Amino acid sequence: MYINEVAKKLETSTRTIRYYEEKGLIDPTKEESNQYRFFEEEDLVRLSTILSLREVGLPVEVIRNLLKEPNMRMEDYLNVQRGVLYEQWLELKDMIETLNLMTERAGKGDNVTGDLFGLAKQLKTLKSMRKNWHDKWNFDSQAHDYDQSIKMHGYKFNVHQDYETALNKVVETVHLNPGDVCLDIGIGTGNLGSQFTGSGAKVIGVDQSEEMLAVCKEKHPGIETRKGHFLALPVMNMQVDAIVSSYALHHLTDDEKLLALEEMDRVLKKNGEICIADLMFLNEAHRREVIQGFREQGNDEAIGAIEDEYYADRSRLIDWLQKHDYTVETHQFNSILSMIYARKHAENEK
Ligand SMILES: C[S@@+](CC[C@H](N)C(=O)[O-])C[C@H]1O[C@@H](n2cnc3c(N)ncnc32)[C@H](O)[C@@H]1O
DSSP: OOOHHHHHTTTHHHHHHHHHTTTTTTOOEOOTTTTTTTTTTHHHHHHHHHHHHHHHOOOHHHHHHHOOOTTTOOHHHHHHHHHHHHHHHHHHHHHHHHHHHHHHHTOSSSSSHHHHHHHHHHHHHHHHHHOOOOOOOOOOHGGGGGHHHTTSSSSOTTTTTTHHHHHHHHHHHHHOOOTTTEEEEOOOTTTTTGGGGTOOOOOEEESSSSHHHHHHHHHHHTTTEEETTTTTSSSOTOOOEEEEESSOGSOHHHHHHHHHHHHHHHHHHEEEEEEEEEEEESHHHHHHHHHHHHTTOOOOOHHHHHTTOOEEEHHHHHHHHHHHTEEEEEEEEEEEEEEEEEEOOOOOOO
16 A cells, blocks of 8 residues: 555555654564655554554653564553553643633732742642652562561561551451442552452552552453552542552652642542551651650661651541541551541542
8 A cells, every 4th residue: 555545545645654764663664666655554453553542642752662572562652652642631730720810800909910920839849749759669670579578577677567467457348349449559569459340349469660550450350550649549420439458558658648639539430439558657756655665675676667668647548538528547566556547528629
């Protein structure tokens, strides 16, 4: 097939096709006599793949790499791109919401410069919070040994004490019906989320680590895995019936945790449930008391582990949830591990 026919068939322009050729993504044969490009069936398949991936915004470089891989896992690339698009979508949402507020204030008369600047500043902070979280623990590198590592105990400090009890408690606390959607955020290798697949619910596992998601998918093919993070969940508004999370939220600072709760609230349906089992202190006084206790025991291992992460102040999370119309219950497993269970009131509409 010649270039004009290909362009017509694939509803694109000859210029676009030549561009992908220039970029080395396609290499049609050229007729010897006149150098006209000739496209075989496989060139057409390749070109239509390129056009489809460009349509959803995959960069040309990424498509090139994808096509080069002999065992290309297109699903993984699409998964990454979905996460990127959700981040862009949320950034636009934040901007539109701020713009609405600015319009409202501007309409109220003169002398609003300070107001507008304040709103712009809040927006800037929000944008940078959503963008700047990064994985300083390198979870990709931990993925393959993770299940083994949780069985091992530190010398003087075991963060996984009561791990199974906590996960079981989350499972028995959350109410799911067949057909419900359950989101496990920071799913890791799927130890919590997998326990809900038997209930007939659809389980979606979100994680920022592609390697964790790969291990999770291999262990539990029934879980839908999505690349994304607490601060930009790859889910549309009010789509899920329950959100669970274990041992993940403490990788966010206290302010980031509140934004994570806002994100959970965005995707959760009315009457939906949030159940988080994580490393946290009851409040700041309790944090000081526990750390002081470790100090007196000379337990530097415990103090180092706590300081390397961001164990929550449970009272701040409860406060946020209650202010946003959630009924909250808690359970404490040990001095550093708690569960928060929260139900969203029907009136809470976002
Ligand atoms: C300690 S593992 C816990 C895994 C699993 N939930 C469990 O209980 O075994 C923490 C997981 O949270 C993920 N995680 C950490 N911070 C995250 C973030 N900001 N957004 C999404 N996932 C995150 C990590 O990639 C990792 O897979």
